[in-house]
Amino acid sequence: TRVVEAAVFKSLSSAISVLERMIQAGLSLESAHINCKRRLQFYTHAYRQKYGRQPEIPEWAESILFFSFGGDREVVEFSRNYAIRLIGEAGGALIKERELVESWWTSKHLLEFEPFKQKWPDSQRTKKFGAADLGIPVGRIEEAYRRYLEIAARNGLEVLGMCIYHQRPNRVSPSISFAVFVDDGNPDEVRRFYNYVAEMSKMAVDLEGTMSTYIGDGERLGGFNRYEHGKALDYMLEVKRVFDPKKILNPGKKFTSRWIKEEFGA
CATH class of the missing domain: 3.30.70.3450 (Alpha-Beta Plaits)
Known part of the structure; x- marks a missing residue:
């Protein structure tokens, strides 16, 4: 039942x-x-x-x-x-x-969707779903939501909305999708979207959360995630170099982002 x-x-x-x-x-x-x-x-x-x-x-x-x-x-x-x-x-x-x-x-x-009328891709005809997927302490989610609206507006992006996913049994461990609409045919809007992702990611760390939860951070945040990891990022990369110098393991893993420059988090 x-x-x-x-x-x-x-x-x-x-x-x-x-x-x-x-x-x-x-x-x-x-x-x-x-x-x-x-x-x-x-x-x-x-x-x-x-x-x-x-x-x-x-x-x-x-x-x-x-x-x-x-x-x-x-x-x-x-x-x-x-x-x-x-x-x-x-x-x-x-x-x-x-x-x-x-x-x-x-x-x-x-x-069980209506044929050709499901939210993917029917809601994506003109603008696409784009999100910053962050972990925020439960006591600071209201503050994060207010900041989300401000950051989206500052970057000229239409707010799609926020969803808190309950990720773990027996305790509240939220992974949060802060979503906006993005016109991927407009290079300037795509650039503004990644500025939005960077600002949101920094905000999460500043609120004692994390900039990446269940989604990998390589293509989106690689290098820029130094803002969260600090010197530990160098240790991670050194361990990778020692054990897998030819990058045979997980060959698709990206350690820098072509979208967000590391200096953004300086």
Whole structure:
């Protein structure tokens, strides 16, 4: 048995706190994502294709938490009911529109799309999805979100939205996608996008996070990641030179970025 639910909150912090409480209470989450209001529009592409309208989200909602439980029916039902109680205690509201919840599940976990109308590539016809994928301490995510909006605006990029991926069982360990739209046919906009990635990456380190989580940093951040690693980057490269001088192992690995210069982080 599986149950999928979604709840809206007045802040990102509230949604994160509820996710933490679910884990602290002993609930075994199968999956969990937190979207800002803007990012939700991207993930509900399947909903709009099917119903021809935007989903109904309360005006006051600034974040939405999607989550699921899977297992024996009695355990799943108990987990769902306990989670709903925690949501209510935090001032959140459960999404009643099942089609919206199911469209998120379809988008993230299934392949049951309308032919030729899925968000990839249907939402990418004019501008492409581009993101800085960062790790941010949970207590500083609100600050990071504000900085994200400022950095995107400073680089003249349209905000697509933020999504927090819950990456690890039994503790909140977020990997965050701060996404923007990018016209890859416009060289100036591509340049501004990589300036955006560099600024966002520095911001993550300044907030005691990391500039790269589950995505490799070679082509995007190689060399520039010295801002995070410091002298340790030299040690990493020296170990590579000693054990693999001819670069036979992992031959596609890139140690510098053609997009972001190392001096950017100086």
